[in-house]
Amino acid sequence: MKQVATLHYITQALNGKSHAQAAEAACAAGADWVQLRVKNQPYAQWKEEALQTREICRKYGSTFIINDNALLAAEVDADGVHLGKTDLSPGEARQLLGPDKIIGGTANTFADAVALVAAGVDYIGLGPFRFTATKENLSPILGLSGYETLLQQCCSAGITTPVIAIGGIVVADVAALLAAGVHGVAVSSVINLAEDKAQVVKGFKEVLSGVAV
Structure with missing residues (x-):
């Protein structure tokens, strides 16, 4: 099983800063897993952000994931x-990327x-925990009770794939989410x-x- 960090940082372009600049600030602050989430941009711009972010992640030793x-x-x-629900399937992505690359997927x-x-x-990126303005077409909110139910189902089914909680999470939420069985946020x-x-x-x-605690 590949190493999956417990803290996943997702980029945003805010306050006149690019995704790459946001990634640089987060990596400098200690983030060791960066997901580049670019939406509604031309491919050339997306690729340029990806190339810049890749070099930043390599400089800091951070894992670099593209959304x-x-x-x-x-x-x-x-x-x-x-991968989101409407993206390439995990199987197709695996054929494209090979066995050594990390593939995550969104679940609700x-x-x-x-x-x-x-x-x-x-x-598995499981969410959303609560409402978040950073994601369009938000799936139904799970809340803590939703995570507890879903993770108990996963446990009963023998699923050991790391589950990452997402959606408006703050530090005060983490202990309860860990107790529910998530791997990280x-x-x-x-x-x-x-x-x-x-x-x-x-x-x-x-x-x-x-x-x-």
């Missing part, structure tokens, strides 16, 4: 891809999770909008590693 686009992930030699239901596991993903705005990004990343990592 949605397995073809671009292959083209720029990213570490992997995160237990059936989604089962399908992703059958398709051989390396991790994916966050965006809580880091991107923070004045002290290093303190936010440190706070997440402490709880995720069990240092803080």
